[in-house]
Amino acid sequence: MIPLRRLLAAVVIGLLGAGPASAGFLDAYKPPVDISKEGHRVDSLFYVTTIMLLVLFAILSYVLVVSSIRHRGKSSHHVHFHRGHATRDLTIAAVISASIFFVVDGNLLYNSYEDINDAFWNYPTEGDLTRVQIMPQQWAWRFRLPGNDGQFNTADDIVTLNDLRIPVDKQVIAQMQSADVIHSFFLPNVRQKIDANPGSVTKMTFTPLQTGDFEVVCAEMCGLNHYKMRAEMKVLSTADYARWHEEASFWALSGFDEEDAEAHWGWDWEANE
């Protein structure tokens, strides 16, 4: 029979060896680059929680492994007869659970509360903002930016398909509603998603801090081609954006067709603030 201590030692050594190896392996599985002012809140909360949970998981595994090996059947040790019904037992269990609650859950609650009130669900109504209206449909993303007049639902609105352009370093506020079924506007690089529902307007806000092309994903099952309902989000430098915006607004105005009801899907911005 294998001596149990050696078996345990082997497991520990194996784990120690596997640790660094798996760290490199796990490194491949982290979220895509965070380009937003707010995204680090999700990342840091995730990592801190993970460290705490790994400690709890290690304790759980220790109890499972040690009792399975050391307290096995034929060993002649004394069985610890204990009902665990005394007030003292309950107190210990309650104290352990309460400590876990206040440390792990408490940290999550506190940070989530801060995060949604300071950032994710704190929707700005005034100031220098990039305002976007989004109307997804099966299976594409339609975006609407106000033209040079700064107003939605006018002839110079810039309407794009699967191509969202926004300037860097400026807070974005998006309003969205769906044309048909429920979709979900997911920006992995911003760590946020919000559903786009038919019949009501939902909102998302973030501030992009990095230029480049990033992916927009539909995160809610929306039918046959849900899997390829993808758009590009191009974060442009302030100058590039201004140049593009000027031009796009001009072409929008010149191409405006009063008769084309399909294209006039925008809504009154203020009414949904």
Place this chain on the structure above:
Amino acid sequence: MSADAHHHEPGFVGKYIFSMDHKMIAKQFLWLGLVGLAVGGLMAMLMRWNLANPGEAVPLVGNMLFPDSGGVIPPDAYASLFTMHGTIMIFFAITPLLIGCFGNFCIPLMIGARDMVFPLLNMLSFWTAALASVFMFGSIFVPLGGAASGWTAYPTLSTNVGLPGLGMTMWVVAIFLIGTSSIMGAVNYITTVIRLRAPGMGYFDMPLTVWGLWLTAILNALFVPVIAAAMVLLFFDRVFGTQFFAAGSAVVDGTGDPILYQHLFWIFGHPEVYILILPAWGVVSDLLSFFSRKPAYGYKITALGMTAVTVLSAVVYGHHMFSTGLSPLLGQSFMVLTMIISVPAEIFFLNWLHTIWKGRIRMATPMLFSLGVVFVFGLGGLTGLYLASISTDLYLHDTYFVVGHFHLTMAAAAFLGFFAGLYYWFPKFTGRMLNENLGKIHFAGSIITITIVFCGMLLQGWAGMHRRIYDHSVYTYLQHLAPMTNIITHSALTLGFFQLFFVVNFFRSWFAGEKAPENPWQVGTLEWATSNPIPHGNFEHIPVVFRGPHEFNNPDYAHLGRDWVAQWEQLPGDPSPEERIASTHVPAPQAAHS
């Protein structure tokens, strides 16, 4: 009592088909659930094949299943697969196996009853479930394809706007019917536990298995009607053109509200995850004690902890809707309530660990599976915290992180709990033992692959991979995850392969297994008080219960020369049956069923 012996023998139809005997109904639910498990599992493997090899023909069965596309799973079939996989596993595998089969088999035997309190209702419950499965499995084969909205069936996708086919309507009918079956079973279980406990058996003398099944039944009776109502409204929207869930957008042009459905769905849907896991918690709480040869640590606290989780499960459902545009006040309230549920859960989890600590563990197959439940439920429970917190959920919602989490908690834990119970009660069920060696191979193969599959999904979800996607290679930010997708697929197929050890073991043992001794595990709960095969009416004489279910290695009984004492044993120093009945206020059931 002697009247039972004269009970006239029912014919073949009465005995095997329209049986009102709880043991036969348990077997019927077992077969239904095993078919569901096999179908649902094979569907999962088809999906895993496609995820690792999108657009490639499925080997062996591809041409048979998907002849029009040359053996390749097309996107619409993939959507049907994940919809039906979820629905079948929840309503036609876990529900019939853990609730239908264990509930029917264990409750009367473990509380010392002759049958359920309403045997006719019990039979109707099974046949309603059978009818539901006709609709559910039939929906795959109708023109325009089966249901393809995900198991959550959110409108407006699930209305005619998104899925006009007959298959989706049949799916709605099937869910309504299986819900009706669950409610009938629930009423029966609740009443049986209250009315038919053996004399002397107080609530805190019941095995924790019965506690788990009883709490599940209470949740079923309270919350299944909510999804039944949602299904009625959805059916009206689909068939009669009402607009309960159709909203006023351009295409849909209705006056209803699709979010209303989500509220109804999750008012049921969150309790449902506890409905599915409570029986497994109960079974595991008992088996850890039985096989550690120690009392279940903090028995009463475990029972009350499970009760607290049951109560709280009613008020946390909003955590499924953080990304719907929920009002911040509601979001915060649901976040706090959800986190509070972790406290009672942690308490009974600690009790489990305490139970096995310093025991004298017998590593039989039921114990291995029970330890497996503790492991996967630990993993799944901890990862739930990220999803209860709004901040992290806004990123993780609808990614593979969620898929990994809920498979660990309510799929892996529930099925491992089912196998723990099946290996344990099989001798009572059939009079024969399942083979231990095959059982151990089944366990080892399953636990390793389960861990790889679902932990892999957690990693992919954290990397941002969203769910219900036919082909992830469409997205550049997910390309580097392909190796992990391959690992998961290989593990999932291996997991499927290891179930063959169970299939062989199950059939071989059912017909030709080693004959079971009267009390193979040396456990003192009431189902072991009766002979094998179990006589009609279960017990020759209904036993009087003198103690709780977990009396192991009690130093007071050391002189007996064995490490266990049965619930029904009257030992020197115990009260007389009359005194015991008087002190517990549990007399013999009044209108005993004959």
